[in-house]
Every structure is written in structure tokens, then in C-alpha cells.
Amino acid sequence: MIPDDTKLYFMSAAALEGLSDAPAGGLVPVITWQEGVSPFQVRDTFDRELRTTGRMLIELEGGAEVLSPGSGSAAQPDVGGTRFVADFPEGPVKAALGGLSPLRCLLPVGAGHLRRGTLSLLDDEQKTRARAVLLHLDATEGGALTIVQLQGLRGYDKALARLREMIGAAGGKAFGDDTAYTQLFPDLADYTPKPVVPLDRETKAFDAACDIIAAYLPVARANEAGVIADDDTEFLHDYRIALRKVRSVLSLFKDVYGAEQTIELKGRFSDLMAATGRLRDLDVYLLEKDAFYALVPDSLHVGLDRMFALFAEQRAAEQQALARHLRSAAYRKEIAALCKLFDKRRKLARGGKADKPAYDFACRLIWKRYRKICTIAEAIDAETPDHEVHELRIHCKKLRYLMEFFAPLFPDGPFKRLIKPLKKLQDNLGLFNDYSVQQESLQAFLGGLDGAEPGNLQAAQSVGALIVVLHGRQLAERARVVDSFAAFNSAETRQTFRDLFHGGKE
Amino acid sequence: MKIIACYSNKGGVGKTATSVNLAYALAQGGRRVLLCDLDPQGASGFYFRVKPSKKLTDTRFFEDVERFTKAIRGSDFDNLDILPANMTFRDFDIFLARMRNSRSRLKKALKAVKGDYDVILLDCPPNISTLSENVFRASDAIVVPVIPTTLSQRTFEQLKEFFREHDLPAKKLHGFFSMAQGVKSLHGDTMDEMRREHGKRLMKATIPFASEVERMGVHRAPVLASAPSSGASASYGALHDELVARVFGK
Numbered sequence: 001m002i003p004d005d006t007k008l009y010f011m012s013a014a015a016l017e018g019l020s021d022a023p024a025g026g027l028v029p030v031i032t033w034q035e036g037v038s039p040f041q042v043r044d045t046f047d048r049e050l051r052t053t054g055r056m057l058i059e060l061e062g063g064a065e066v067l068s069p070g071s072g073s074a075a076q077p078d079v080g081g082t083r084f085v086a087d088f089p090e091g092p093v094k095a096a097l098g099g100l101s102p103l104r105c106l107l108p109v110g111a112g113h114l115r116r117g118t119l120s121l122l123d124d125e126q127k128t129r130a131r132a133v134l135l136h137l138d139a140t141e142g143g144a145l146t147i148v149q150l151q152g153l154r155g156y157d158k159a160l161a162r163l164r165e166m167i168g169a170a171g172g173k174a175f176g177d178d179t180a181y182t183q184l185f186p187d188l189a190d191y192t193p194k195p196v197v198p199l200d201r202e203t204k205a206f207d208a209a210c211d212i213i214a215a216y217l218p219v220a221r222a223n224e225a226g227v228i229a230d231d232d233t234e235f236l237h238d239y240r241i242a243l244r245k246v247r248s249v250l251s252l253f254k255d256v257y258g259a260e261q262t263i264e265l266k267g268r269f270s271d272l273m274a275a276t277g278r279l280r281d282l283d284v285y286l287l288e289k290d291a292f293y294a295l296v297p298d299s300l301h302v303g304l305d306r307m308f309a310l311f312a313e314q315r316a317a318e319q320q321a322l323a324r325h326l327r328s329a330a331y332r333k334e335i336a337a338l339c340k341l342f343d344k345r346r347k348l349a350r351g352g353k354a355d356k357p358a359y360d361f362a363c364r365l366i367w368k369r370y371r372k373i374c375t376i377a378e379a380i381d382a383e384t385p386d387h388e389v390h391e392l393r394i395h396c397k398k399l400r401y402l403m404e405f406f407a408p409l410f411p412d413g414p415f416k417r418l419i420k421p422l423k424k425l426q427d428n429l430g431l432f433n434d435y436s437v438q439q440e441s442l443q444a445f446l447g448g449l450d451g452a453e454p455g456n457l458q459a460a461q462s463v464g465a466l467i468v469v470l471h472g473r474q475l476a477e478r479a480r481v482v483d484s485f486a487a488f489n490s491a492e493t494r495q496t497f498r499d500l501f502h503g504g505k506e
Numbered sequence: 507m508k509i510i511a512c513y514s515n516k517g518g519v520g521k522t523a524t525s526v527n528l529a530y531a532l533a534q535g536g537r538r539v540l541l542c543d544l545d546p547q548g549a550s551g552f553y554f555r556v557k558p559s560k561k562l563t564d565t566r567f568f569e570d571v572e573r574f575t576k577a578i579r580g581s582d583f584d585n586l587d588i589l590p591a592n593m594t595f596r597d598f599d600i601f602l603a604r605m606r607n608s609r610s611r612l613k614k615a616l617k618a619v620k621g622d623y624d625v626i627l628l629d630c631p632p633n634i635s636t637l638s639e640n641v642f643r644a645s646d647a648i649v650v651p652v653i654p655t656t657l658s659q660r661t662f663e664q665l666k667e668f669f670r671e672h673d674l675p676a677k678k679l680h681g682f683f684s685m686a687q688g689v690k691s692l693h694g695d696t697m698d699e700m701r702r703e704h705g706k707r708l709m710k711a712t713i714p715f716a717s718e719v720e721r722m723g724v725h726r727a728p729v730l731a732s733a734p735s736s737g738a739s740a741s742y743g744a745l746h747d748e749l750v751a752r753v754f755g756k
Contacts, residue, residue, distance in 0.1 A: 123555075123557075125555045125557070125726075126555060126726075127554075127555035127556065127557075127582065128582040152580070153579070153580025153581075153582075154578050154579060154580035154587050155576065155577070155578050155579035155580060155587075156579065156580060
């Protein structure tokens with residue numbers, strides 16, 4: 001049953017034409033098409049934020065239109081070619097794009113030609129009783145789609161209900177799921193940055209590890225083009241996350257692969273990631289630019305201008321270097337070899353725990369990691385050196401990865417109740433770490449400044465002030481750690497960990 | 507929200523054509539418009555092909571919010587709804603008062619169905635009666651078509667007199683020349699004389715006598731929709747612009 005307030009439907013062109021002859025309860029259905037067609041382009045973020053939320057952004061001749069299942073269509077002129085949602089001028093289209101990540105660029109999904117029309121139900125005086133705006137999209141890639149947007153006229157509810165019935169009977173479906181996209185662009189490749197790897201309790205640890213790695217390697221590969229084209233910073237971020245997941249499987253799934261094999265693989269993946277580190281750091285600085293400016297008084301902004309100009313320059317150079325690297329034959333050969341290795345799996349040396357059932361393996365790893373975290377955290381007080389707090393952060397991160405990898409093996413509800421407070425603790429530890437890393441790299445930046453060069457003294461003053469502020473923030477986060485951990489490790493959390501991963505025992 | 511009444515105490519002056527085209531032009535300008543057909547001859551509804559509703563003859567009609575909102579009909583054009591004729595007007599002033607009062611049930615009911623209007627345009631019947639007086643009081647502006655003849659000149663003066671007698675602000679009156687024929691020197695003379703006498707009470711825009719307007723009954727649509735590039739359309743456009751400037755300010 002399609003709910004009664006549905007405004008947007010989609011159907012095939014043939015089904016729509018069939019409506020001309022459908023019984024309309026004494027009214028006459030009339031379809032009229034406007035003269036001519038105009039080019040259109042559908043755009044979405046790389047991780048399909050619009051598609052997965054049932055929306056479609058159609059760009060045409062300078063303007064744009066967003067179709068949303070709830071509110072129908074929103075159109076705005078003069079917004080063509082806008083790449084990021086934040087850059088759209090305020091208006092109905094920007095509002096309809098709500099919830100999109102500000103970091104993601106809107107990339108072309110497909111293009112074609114569009115025709116507009118109207119489907120009306122007329123009475124015996126040729127008065128329109130109900131109407132639907134028609135949008136026929138003909139994709140260059142081969143698909144086609146007719147979008148039907150109902151427009152009720154006040155006082156003619158019966159006619160609107162009749163039109164809705166007719167559209168349903170002719171095969172019209174409520175707009176808002178994936179089908180409209182697959183009908184329009186049948187060859188669209190699938191992509192999700194967070195692949196769900198199905199596991200069951202008896203899956204062997206070796207297979208589980210290989211499945212997870214084999215699922216994340218294509219994610220890394222899918223992001224290469226966007227890093228090379230420098231479409232937005234999330235491509236590199238997701239590329240790195242995918243590789244980091246692979247690396248964490250290698251280090252967390254102990255003895256699943258042979259010892260030498262593990263060392264060799266870790267080395268190869270570390271090499272892949274090493275090429276990306278500096279660019280990501282610079283991306284983070286530049287994304288946080290406004291926040292940095294807000295940390296120091298206006299009088300010191302000139303110095304920051306200098307610093308960020310240097311960062312931007314370095315970033316451009318790093319980006320080009322990384323793009324060259326990703327395009328190089330050596331890289332392509334290496335990543336292809338790694339993909340093949342985890343697809344075929346025959347050449348992977350197995351370790352002593354390769355055949356353990358995934359469930360037992362997961363329980364043991366998660367329980368051990370959790371106990372380790374408790375031991376470290378319980379010893380932390382105001383006097384504890386920073387490196388132990390860093391240690392705690394790393395263990396929490398590993399615990400989180402383990403829990404996410406093995407999530408399919410455990411009941412959803414209790415699992416989520418653990419992840420949520422863990423995330424909060426991690427946020428605290430993450431900020432503590434970020435502030436500390438930022439201070440170090442700003443120190444390094446200071447060390448590299450040539451004092452003789454004009455403008456650098458100002459930059460040094462600003463950076464110095466920034467370091468002081470960041471240090472203050474780091475101390476504040478540090479002071480929260482004990483409480484954060486207590487909040488995470490509540491009696492309920494402890495019991496849930498025992499129940500899920502240790503057979504209910506202490 | 508503004509209430510604009512289209513009124514003439516003389517028939518056959520192009521009043522309904524004015525209501526229909528003004529309503530259309532206001533809606534095209536992005537304002538949400540409710541055109542109330544108060545003329546028992548029911549012509550403005552006819553031009554929009556809206557059939558009068560039988561339910562509207564009840565005298566207690568305007569006390570019944572539900573039935574009122576149900577009687578409104580969407581026209582074929584965006585932003586433009588019609589309240590068809592065939593009603594009795596005993597409570598019409600109550601209706602207007604409720605449209606003004608944002609806390610009235612009527613207003614709330616309209617808001618609930620996204621039917622809150624920027625303009626209520628009244629196509630009034632051609633006689634001075636209790637209804638007219640109430641309408642004049644409730645309206646922000648009274649648009650008066652005047653054929654530039656001696657007879658029309660007199661009726662416009664009578665209307666001003668009526669306003670004086672009933673303590674109604676004459677500023678609300680916005681006359682304009684309708685069905686004007688450039689070839690007739692009498693029309694020209696009368697227009698000059700009236701402009702001198704009534705000053706700002708007459709708008710600059712003039713609607714010519716045009717066959718497109720006559721043919722509205724055949725097309726059953728505003729001239730602005732059926733013959734958008736005609737001279738008559740340009741005149742109605744100018745009338746709309748001038749009236750909007752007067753009623754809504756710049």
C-alpha cells in the first residue's frame with residue numbers, strides 16, 4: 001500500500017501513456033508534453049548520500065531540482081555546477097539537500113535529456129480537477145524514467161484520489177528508494193564505504209579475516225580516482241580508513257596468518273599508507289582552518305594567514321605527489337597483487353588459530369582487549385604520564401575495530417549499548433590526542449620556519465599562541481579522562497561485556 | 507494579508523474581467539490569492555470554469571469553518587483559489603473579520619491546509635447595500651472600474667459621496683478607466699476632467715476596450731493567460747503593478 005500523502009511516483013513511459021485510456025470516473029485524463037528537451041545531469045556524493053536517502057538532485061541549464069519523497073520537488077535557478085552543499089545559495093534546493101556532509105562534493109552520476117509535461121484530469125467544462133507534473137528523464141546511458149508529481153487542487157480531493165489510484169494501477173511506484181536510480185542508470189556500480197561482511201559463529205577465523213580484508217580493499221581502490229582528481233578530502237580519508245581496517249585485521253587477528261606472513265603484509269600495507277599521511281594531516285589543518293582562527297585573537301590572524309598559505313602550498317604539492325604515486329605502475333601492481341592475494345587466498349600462510357571458529361575467537365579477543373583497557377584505565381589518575389593515556393586510546397580504538405568486525409556475531413541491541421559509551425570515551429581520548437599531535441606538528445612547523453624571511457616572525461607568534469591554547473585544551477581533555485572512563489565502564493557495561501564475551505563470568 | 511474589493515455601482519463596466527485578471531496577475535506574482543465571487547451572476551467563477559457548489563446557499567455558512575474551507579476550489583493556475591458564487595451574504599462581514607483575525611478558527615483551519623492567503627480579492631455585486639458597506643470597511647482597497655462617460659463620472663462621485671456619508675476613508679478608493687476607447691473624444695475629455703477632479707483616487711493604468719476581453723467568455727480564462735502578449739494583457743499587467751505598489755508599498 002502506498003501511503004495517501006505520497007506526492008512523487010515514478011513509472012515507465014509506456015505505463016504513463018496507457019493512462020490516457022484508463023477509466024477516470026467521468027473525468028478525462030489528458031497528457032501534454034512541452035515542446036523540446038533540455039539536457040540534465042544527476043549528481044550525488046560519492047557515498048550516495050542522496051540516493052540512500054531517497055532523493056535525487058537533477059541539474060538543468062543553470063538551475064537545479066531536488067526530488068524528495070516527503071516534500072516533492074524543490075527547484076532553484078542559478079545553482080548549476082555548485083560542488084559542495086555549503087556553497088549553494090540559501091533556497092529551496094539547499095534546504096532539500098539538508099543532511100548532506102559538508103565535506104562531500106556532488107559528482108555526476110549520469111546525464112541525459114529531460115522533457116516536462118502535465119497529466120490532468122479534466123471535467124466536462126475542461127476544468128482541471130487534479131494534476132500531476134511530469135518529468136521524463138532519458139539517460140544517455142540507456143535507462144529512462146518518468147517522474148509523476150501529484151498536485152492536488154483545493155476542493156477536488158476525490159479527483160486527486162482517483163488520479164492516485166490510476167497511477168498506482170498503471171504500475172506507478174512511490175519515489176524514494178533505489179529503484180528509480182537503477183531504472184534510470186542501470187549500469188551504476190555499487191559502492192559503500194562500510195561494507196557489511198557476513199559472518200557466522202562457525203566461520204573460520206582465517207576466512208573471517210580474509211573476507212573482511214577482501215571487502216575493504218575494493219573500498220580503498222574505489223577511492224583512488226577521487227584522490228587523484230582531488231574531488232574532495234573524503235576520498236583520501238576513506239581510502240586510509242579502508243587500509244587501516246585491513247592493517248588492524250592483520251594485527252588484531254593474532255596467529256590467523258603465519259608470523260612471517262603477518263609481518264610481511266603489515267609492512268606492505270604500512271608502505272601504502274605512509275604515502276598518504278602528510279596529505280591527510282594537511283587536509284585536516286585546512287578543514288579546521290576556521291576553528292584555528294577562532295582559537296587566537298584577531299591580532300594574530302595575520303600570522304595564521306601566512307601559516308595556512310604555506311599549508312595550502314604544501315598540500316597542493318603533496319596532492320600531486322600522491323596522485324602521481326597512485327597512478328604509478330608500481331603502485332598499481334602492488335595493490336592488484338594484494339587484492340588477488342586475498343581473493344584467491346591459496347598463497348596466504350595460515351597461522352595456528354586459522355581454523356578457530358570466529359565466535360570463540362572474537363569473544364576471546366574482545367574480552368582480553370576489554371580487560372586490558374580496564375587495567376590501564378583503573379591505574380590512571382592526575383599523575384599518570386601522557387603516554388599511558390595514549391596507550392588507553394589505542395586500546396580503545398582496537399577494541400572498537402574488533403567489535404565492529406565481529407558485530408554480525410552478536411545481538412544487535414546489547415552491542416549498540418556498548419558501542420555508544422565507547423564512542424564517547426573515544427571522542428574524549430581522540431581530542432586529547434589531536435591536541436597533542438597538533439602541538440607537536442606546530443612545533444615542527446616552527447622549527448622549520450626561516451626567521452630571516454619577512455612575515456615568518458608574525459607566523460611564529462601566531463603559532464606560538466596557538467600552541468598555548470591547544471595545550472590548555474589538551475589539559476582539559478586530559479582532566480576528563482577518568483570521568484569518561486567511569487561513564488563508559490558502568491555496572492551495566494561491565495555486565496554486558498561479561499555476558500556477551502565471557503559467558504557471564506568475571 | 508490584504509483584502510481588495512473590486513466594485514462598481516454600475517453594471518457592465520468590466521468589473522469581473524478586472525477581478526479575474528487581477529487575481530491571476532497577483533497569483534503569477536507569487537502571492538497566494540483567494541478570489542471570492544460575491545456577484546450572484548457568478549461570472550468570475552465561470553471564467554475559471556469552477557462550478558458553483560450547492561452547499562453554499564446555507565445562511566449559516568460562514569459560521570461553519572469546515573464547510574467554508576471545503577467550498578474553496580483550486581483554479582487551474584498556481585497560487586489562485588476560488589470561492590464560487592451562489593451564497594447568501596448575510597454573514598459575509600463576519601467572514602472577513604475572521605479572515606483578519608489570526609486566532610480565529612477559520613484562519614487556523616486555512617493555515618492547517620496551507621491555505622493561508624496573501625490577498626483576498628472580492629468580486630462584489632453592483633449595488634450599494636449593507637453588504638457593500640461591510641465590505642468597504644473590511645477592505646484595504648476598493649478597485650473601481652470607470653468607463654470614461656458622463657454617466658460613470660456621476661456614479662464614481664456617488665461612490666465618493668457614499669464614503670463621506672458613512673465615514674469611510676476615501677483613500678481606500680482606487681479608480682481606473684475601463685473599456686476606454688481612444689478614438690472617442692468624449693472618452694478623452696472625460697478622462698482629463700476626472701483626473702483633474704479626483705487626482706490620486708484614479709490610477710494611471712487604463713484598460714482599453716478590447717476584443718480579447720470580450721472573448722474571455724469564449725476562452726473561459728483570464729486574458730493574461732489566453733492572450734498574454736495582447737495589448738489588453740499589458741494593460742492589466744500595468745494595473746496590477748500600480749495597485750500592488752499602492753496596496754503593498756514598494
